[in-house]
Amino acid sequence: MSEPVGISITINGTLYERKVEPRLLLVQLLRDELRLTGTHIGCDTTYCGACTVVMNGVPAKSCTVLAVQADGGEILTVEGLEKNGKLHPLQESFSEHHGLQCGYCTPGMLMSAYHLLKTNKNPTREEIRKGIQGNLCRCTGYNNIFVAIENAAKKMQSEA
Amino acid sequence: MYPSKFNYHRAGSVDEALRMMSEAGEGGRFLAGGQTLLVLMKLRFDEPSDVIDIGRIPDLDRIDVTGDRVSIGALATHRRIAESDLSRAVPIIGDCANGIADNQVRSRGTIGGSLASGDPSCDWPALLHTLDAKIMCQGPSGSRTLDINGFVDDLYQTLLEPGEIVTGVQFAKSSTGSGGAYCAFKRCAPAYPTISVGVQLTLEDGRIASSRVALGSAGLTPIRAVDAEQELSGLDSSAPDLEKAAEAAVAASDPVHDQRGSPAFKRQLVATLTKRATNIALRRANGETVKNSHEYY
Numbered sequence: 448m449s450e451p452v453g454i455s456i457t458i459n460g461t462l463y464e465r466k467v468e469p470r471l472l473l474v475q476l477l478r479d480e481l482r483l484t485g486t487h488i489g490c491d492t493t494y495c496g497a498c499t500v501v502m503n504g505v506p507a508k509s510c511t512v513l514a515v516q517a518d519g520g521e522i523l524t525v526e527g528l529e530k531n532g533k534l535h536p537l538q539e540s541f542s543e544h545h546g547l548q549c550g551y552c553t554p555g556m557l558m559s560a561y562h563l564l565k566t567n568k569n570p571t572r573e574e575i576r577k578g579i580q581g582n583l584c585r586c587t588g589y590n591n592i593f594v595a596i597e598n599a600a601k602k603m604q605s606e607a
Numbered sequence: 608m609y610p611s612k613f614n615y616h617r618a619g620s621v622d623e624a625l626r627m628m629s630e631a632g633e634g635g636r637f638l639a640g641g642q643t644l645l646v647l648m649k650l651r652f653d654e655p656s657d658v659i660d661i662g663r664i665p666d667l668d669r670i671d672v673t674g675d676r677v678s679i680g681a682l683a684t685h686r687r688i689a690e691s692d693l694s695r696a697v698p699i700i701g702d703c704a705n706g707i708a709d710n711q712v713r714s715r716g717t718i719g720g721s722l723a724s725g726d727p728s729c730d731w732p733a734l735l736h737t738l739d740a741k742i743m744c745q746g747p748s749g750s751r752t753l754d755i756n757g758f759v760d761d762l763y764q765t766l767l768e769p770g771e772i773v774t775g776v777q778f779a780k781s782s783t784g785s786g787g788a789y790c791a792f793k794r795c796a797p798a799y800p801t802i803s804v805g806v807q808l809t810l811e812d813g814r815i816a817s818s819r820v821a822l823g824s825a826g827l828t829p830i831r832a833v834d835a836e837q838e839l840s841g842l843d844s845s846a847p848d849l850e851k852a853a854e855a856a857v858a859a860s861d862p863v864h865d866q867r868g869s870p871a872f873k874r875q876l877v878a879t880l881t882k883r884a885t886n887i888a889l890r891r892a893n894g895e896t897v898k899n900s901h902e903y904y
Binding site: 449452471475491493496499505507508510511513515516559578580581583 | 686
């Protein structure tokens, strides 16, 4: 019914139980209800990828998922990348290699890159291009993003 | 952007979904992955009174290969199909599944949704013409099987009756001596193709014995280019002259002017992609492994 629907979602390892309007989008649940504002809204039409989160192990655009569709699921947002006050190697590497300028696309870019490196520990440049094909950046020209992801892959392999 | 308010129903089975839809009436919409419907709802192009979430119906995402029959459940996501053994066994399926939209959309979008949307730019409806696919449907008056030819009968229109749902697709696994390729040309990953062409063919004694040529984004519906198939028939696979087939494919197309390009540009693409897809299909039919995916410009 149009009345609120009860949902429970694990976000960055914490279980949240809420009653939500059916039309509430996942990105709005994250940003407006839970104040996890790291996930950005860019185009709001499933093009730009700024709102990318990892949902049940795969990347998804949270502006095109209803919160009720995520019920029972597991979401990882950019806030979940940091561990014990230490940035994720991807975050470090984006910082070190100037993988961002304005930073608006960065949370989504990081989540796509996170999924890429989960499934492919040592991606080629071509595989990186494909891995972030659903994320638009209007500042960097992408080159430094590729370099940052390549270096993050190296870091993660040497730390493993 | 918020969609308009709607009542939300979660179906546990196809039967329950059909019952919920008959209760909802005209304002009801089935929601699978939502990669088409939610965008339309956010833009308020569609304002359903009731959304029936079929996304959790068990076993409706199965990919089965039994003998030479392939069956793909409606809820199989593009990602699941791309990562399946089927994509390696039937390369034209891999070409399509790997290149639809982008990584994120492939995680959520489903083959059933792609069919039911009736969008002439969607990859699956065009591609499935090359495999003579059957569409399995279930509705208030029972189950039926529809042919892919004519399934999308007008812009965003399909032969689905009100309240009817796509449950899956079936087609024959291509035999030895067969090969196919799907070539799509688009502005960037998240965009729909500007033009796509699928070619599936079978060789006998070094010549093209039979073929299917299908065009996507080339008119108000996906288009089967039967005249192009006839031009391919009998061509020597080692050095085929594909000009006439390409011309026939262009003649079958009816592209519209939009932000993706002019009709003249799109007709040029139909010709080029017909030749490209045919060449890859021929190499694959001869046993070669050829990498192919959507291309951007």
